[in-house]
Amino acid sequence: MKDTGGVAFPVSIPGCGDNGWQGMDLRDYFAAKAIPRMVSLCQDRDGGWDPVAVAVGCYEIADAMIEARKQPI
Numbered sequence: 001m002k003d004t005g006g007v008a009f010p011v012s013i014p015g016c017g018d019n020g021w022q023g024m025d026l027r028d029y030f031a032a033k034a035i036p037r038m039v040s041l042c043q044d045r046d047g048g049w050d051p052v053a054v055a056v057g058c059y060e061i062a063d064a065m066i067e068a069r070k071q072p073i
Contacts, residue, residue: 002027005066030062031055 005026013022038057042049 031058034058
């Protein structure tokens with residue numbers, strides 16, 4: 001299972017204890033932030049873009065960002 005980085009924008013749900021946090025996970029957030037640039041790069045390179053290729057590329061970037069966060073500064 002991929003490391004999702006945890007919840008990006010946690011919202012506490014009263015009465016649910018430590019399991020009461022919900023929100024978009026960090027991996028999805030990072031991937032979403034990469035979409036505009038990935039689409040732009042694919043359009044510039046290919047004159048069009050393949051949504052599946054863009055999605056795969058965005059998650060590759062997100063996974064790299066999550067791994068980079070684990071490295072000491």
